[in-house]
Amino acid sequence: MTLSFTKMHGLGNDFVVIDGVRQAVELTPERVRFLADRRLGVGCDQVLLVESPADPATAAFRYRIFNADGGEVEQCGNGARCFAVFVRDQGLTDQTLIPVETAGGLIHLQVEDNGEVTVNMGRPRLEPVEIPFAAEAPAPAYALEVGGHTLEVGAVSMGNPHAVLRVEDVLKAPVESLGPAMESHPRFPRRVNAGFMEVVARDHIRLRVFERGAGETQACGTGACAAVVSGRTRGWLDERVAVDLPGGRLVIQWEGCEDAPVFMTGPATSVFTGTIKL
Numbered sequence: 001m002t003l004s005f006t007k008m009h010g011l012g013n014d015f016v017v018i019d020g021v022r023q024a025v026e027l028t029p030e031r032v033r034f035l036a037d038r039r040l041g042v043g044c045d046q047v048l049l050v051e052s053p054a055d056p057a058t059a060a061f062r063y064r065i066f067n068a069d070g071g072e073v074e075q076c077g078n079g080a081r082c083f084a085v086f087v088r089d090q091g092l093t094d095q096t097l098i099p100v101e102t103a104g105g106l107i108h109l110q111v112e113d114n115g116e117v118t119v120n121m122g123r124p125r126l127e128p129v130e131i132p133f134a135a136e137a138p139a140p141a142y143a144l145e146v147g148g149h150t151l152e153v154g155a156v157s158m159g160n161p162h163a164v165l166r167v168e169d170v171l172k173a174p175v176e177s178l179g180p181a182m183e184s185h186p187r188f189p190r191r192v193n194a195g196f197m198e199v200v201a202r203d204h205i206r207l208r209v210f211e212r213g214a215g216e217t218q219a220c221g222t223g224a225c226a227a228v229v230s231g232r233t234r235g236w237l238d239e240r241v242a243v244d245l246p247g248g249r250l251v252i253q254w255e256g257c258e259d260a261p262v263f264m265t266g267p268a269t270s271v272f273t274g275t276i277k278l
């Protein structure tokens with residue numbers, strides 16, 4: 001089959017975005033790995049699939065996310081901003097406020113006048129069973145044995161699981177060594193995205209993320225949300241935080257109570273459209 005796609009990115013976290021509303025698409029893990037392959041396919045961190053919603057009364061679309069390793073996952077923040085730009089560019093909607101179903105819950109995409117997108121990512125989940133993470137009870141941080149070290153990490157779900165480690169300097173953080181060990185840590189039964197957060201000020205952090213199923217990316221939207229939630233619950237951050245990732249800046253807002261939603265604002269870029277034979 002020949003598939004049309006658009007290559008997009010959110011601060012360098014890059015995607016192959018596919019219209020599954022007007023194209024009949026079946027994405028197997030093998031097809032996702034091919035699309036994501038930077039030599040043999042198109043190349044991306046994640047493949048994003050636009051579908052019609054299960055419940056048209058509450059959502060305009062369904063948004064499915066596949067990591068470069070072929071696994072389908074619950075949520076992708078940078079992808080959500082690209083999703084909003086894609087469905088409007090493709091004429092699938094002319095709305096600027098777009099409710100979207102994801103496996104990680106209902107999210108709301110707001111296209112701003114300046115072209116950036118604000119996403120209501122829903123509330124963070126801190127109960128270990130919701131993350132999922134093996135722990136007796138929820139806590140701002142947990143002792144995690146990784147590679148012979150005892151790390152103090154926050155554990156947060158934004159629909160997808162995140163572990164957040166505070167470091168003195170992100171540029172010197174052991175992302176290459178600790179990232180894979182944290183990603184596959186047995187206390188995270190569905191694996192985990194590993195965030196390395198440097199607190200610059202109560203309204204400013206630097207962040208690198210070793211993503212589940214993709215490795216270190218230029219940016220991670222849900223990782224930025226999870227880092228702010230963890231930093232705030234650990235007493236280090238205020239409600240509105242500038243998050244500087246290798247690919248650029250996101251602004252995250254969270255009131256601080258567990259049933260309050262997390263808001264993420266940032267850019268979304270279309271690079272090219274193409275077709276590919278699967």
Ligand SMILES: N[C@H](CCC[C@H](N)C(=O)O)C(=O)O
Nearest residue numbers: 076077078160211212221222
């Ligand atoms: N690797 C993530 C999915 C993509 C998230 C990231 N690209 C974002 O912008 O949130 C996971 O396995 O949960």
